[in-house]
Amino acid sequence: MLYALYQTAADVMLPIRAWAAATSQTLGNGQAPSLDSWRAAAALCEMVSRATLTHRRPTFGINEIRCGNDMVPVREEEVFATPFGTLLRFAKEGVGPQPRVLVVAPLSGHFATLLRDTVRVLLPEHDVHITDWANARDVGLWHGAFGFDEYVEHLVTFLEAMGPGAHVVAVCQPCVQALAAAALMAEDDHPCQPRSITLMAGPIDTRINPTKVNELATGRSIEWFEQNLIARVPWRYPGAARRVYPGFVQLTAFMSMNAERHVKAQIDLYRAMANGDAGQAETIKTFYDEYFAVLDLTAEFYLETVQWVFQEHRLARGELDWRDRRIDPKAIRRIALFTVEGERDDICSIGQTVAAHDLCTSLRPYRKKHYMQAGVGHYGVFAGRRWANQIYPLVRNTILANE
Structure with a gap:
């Protein structure tokens, strides 16, 4: 049930994120007036398009x-x-x-x-x-x-x-x-x-x-962890029906430990994109692209x-x-x-x-x-x-x- 709810939410957000990505690209490619307000709108759309997790392994990129x-x-x-x-x-x-x-x-x-x-x-x-x-x-x-x-x-x-x-x-x-x-x-x-x-x-x-x-580990019985944090992989994936501890649950736990820091980082990312600070924006993006790639x-x-x-x-x-x-x-x-x-x-x-x-x-x-x-x-x-x-x-x- 846990995994199914997560997957349903991800599916619902997919067209919204696709629209936001297309709009951000349009606003950022000179197809809209080059004003601060438009740049801020493009940044907001990109933030929406990035509001997702990936379950694909990133590349090491060491060539x-x-x-x-x-x-x-x-x-x-x-x-x-x-x-x-x-x-x-x-x-x-x-x-x-x-x-x-x-x-x-x-x-x-x-x-x-x-x-x-x-x-x-x-x-x-x-x-x-x-x-x-x-x-x-x-x-x-x-x-x-x-x-x-x-x-x-x-x-x-x-x-x-x-x-x-x-x-x-x-x-x-x-x-x-x-x-x-x-x-x-x-x-x-x-x-x-x-x-x-x-x-x-x-x-x-x-x-x-x-x-x-x-x-957290010692505050609950192992039976609690099994009953509340373990889910079965949806049928659309090769590991269908395998019992897993989902990566999105682990990520949520990690982020909750330093919620203020992660919220601040997202605010900093928006401001950097809105202000045209490409260097700072890319640094934050690189970190969270890796951080939001989760493994079950x-x-x-x-x-x-x-x-x-x-x-x-x-x-x-x-x-x-x-x-x-x-x-x-x-x-x-x-x-x-x-x-x-x-x-x-x-x-x-x-x-x-x-x-x-x-x-x-x-x-x-x-x-x-x-x-x-x-x-x-x-x-x-x-x-x-x-x-x-x-x-x-x-x-x-x-x-x-x-x-």
């Missing part, structure tokens, strides 16, 4: 990158794929061997392209791969379930496809799964276990300094993550199992561990990620490192100026020290 003094072409390669995710490589033409890095993208309502800036900064000096997760509403029921265990299995499989000697950089939510995969591979003395693992702003132990996200999660993955990570804290308590096998971070002995947190992170607060060090008790001190970046929120840990200039050099040094 070339500077390596040393040269601009090098970049192409995306599918190294390994399943119905639920693709190991995507950013191949650079004419560049010799570089440290191989698996960027583990969150599966939390947005596509992997949310980490575009993370990839762009890593790319000149690394052979970058990323977990490109599929939109669950596009995956047919016959492909089976995708839960917490399948996520961990995908990480192990992706590292096997990359071969021995890779490094892992996990961002946000999948820090738990990445540490679990590393522990399993270390315990098996797997030849493809990563040489280092960097955990950035992830919920290793959400009992520490709980945020609004944590309080399978119901089993969402519910298990809420229950196992945020309600029961299984990894932190030493009670997390992977297919009836206990996850033991103490098995990690040779994989270097680097954790990063943001001072102003209101999604994954200070202390929740560094808790990984307390779990990896077999690691020697010289294989452990932690960094807290002053002055940044959640997204500033993996995107923006401070990520590029202050955090990335430490990530690079961790990788190089363990090559």
